[in-house]
Amino acid sequence: MSEKVPMTPEGQARLREEMRRLKEVELPQVVKDIAVARDHGDISENAEYHAAKERQGMIVARISYLEQTISRAEVIDPSKLKGSKVQFGARVKVANVDSGEEQTFQLVGPDEADIKKGTISVTSPMARGLIGREVGDEVRVVMPAGPRTFEILEIAYL
Template sequence: MDKIPMTVSGHQALREELNNRLSVERPRIIQDISEARAHGDLSENAEYHAAKEQQSLNEGRIQELESILTLADVIDVSRLSGDTVKFGATVLLIDEDTELEKTYQIVGDPEADASAGRISISSPISRALIGKEVGDSVEVTAPGGAHSYEILEIKYI
């Protein structure tokens, strides 16, 4: 399997989610199952079936998190520098059509959250930005249509 690039903060967030699922969610779900069992006939017990479904989803996410964390290649972005965009860069862009400024940090797939300004290294905009410098214009073809951006600033924080 290939390593999964990840920032220190993204790795920490996934580790915290795993710990929460193991130490808080798992015991709570086990308690819910136990209480539902006490209500009698399991074949017609909706609470029992709902709790078992929760258990299945939680255990699946635990396995997924453990796999991701095992394959994580944690990169300390604060130790990076340079004039070109690469993994971990925080990039200030201006949309050349609308004149709106946007700030994105390029992160690993598991920690991406576009609404929080963290975009996946494998996203169309990240792929277009990699290797570019301040002042460069990039054309991004995305599912929502083509956009042109100019790079205003590149930081590694």
């Protein structure tokens, strides 16, 4: 039995769209590229052919990964959650106790985390430190840059 992967509905939709694009657009294109390169003659020294075959392998591997991930997805809609404790899907506002710098992010599945979009993986050190905690709690998190202490300012489920 494979382990379930927590995921938001938006994250699942993005993975499904990527899989559709790979299967319907990129894979057929690379198959055409292989055929064209093969028509150029001796494939043993044909860089176009080898590059296209390598790309095909990467696309097939990504499709396989996406299929497995989607099949194990446990879709959790954060807008249907509530509570005073941090859990998957929560949008959490924290302040660095030392610098006062505030950050807001949402805890999402590993395949949808993107710090630029304000999402972090539920498996990250920061998220693991926050899970189960409440507004006002101080949380010490060991991060790659060293230990930091954060105060939880807000918890929301949108």
